[in-house]
Amino acid sequence: MWLLLSLIVFTCAREPSSPICSRYDYEERLLERVLRNELALETTLNDILKTNAKVIDALKLLEDGKEKVESTLADMEKKQIDIESRLAGFISDSTHVMKSTLDATVVALVETSSEIKENASVTKQQLVYEVRVLKGKFS
């Protein structure tokens, strides 16, 4: 095989126009083309692998970002629920305090008004008594 190849190369060096040379030349160029294509394919494959790795990294980043957003949203939801329940508790407490304060005020007002009535009646009785005493003194 090696001998045959050497013979072809030797012959072609001496006689480039012989048909065996053109056939050899054709096959050599074909082989070169195949090799170049293979190299180009390998480069393309490497590029594809690199791009794929980048895409995977980007997807991971996106996934991480999504998880962060989701956990932040969950935190916010928890805080909102907490605020709402505290607000509801505050409103309920305030309503309770206002109601009992109002009740106590009404009770105090009723007590005071009946006390005023009593005092007025006492004062009236005293006045009637004093007028009677004065009338007795001057009659």
Ligand SMILES: *[C@@H]1O[C@H](CO)[C@@H](O)[C@H](O)[C@H]1NC(C)=O
């Ligand atoms: C009613 O009379 C009592 C005794 O004099 C007094 O202590 C009280 O303050 C009076 N109440 C009002 C509402 O004036």
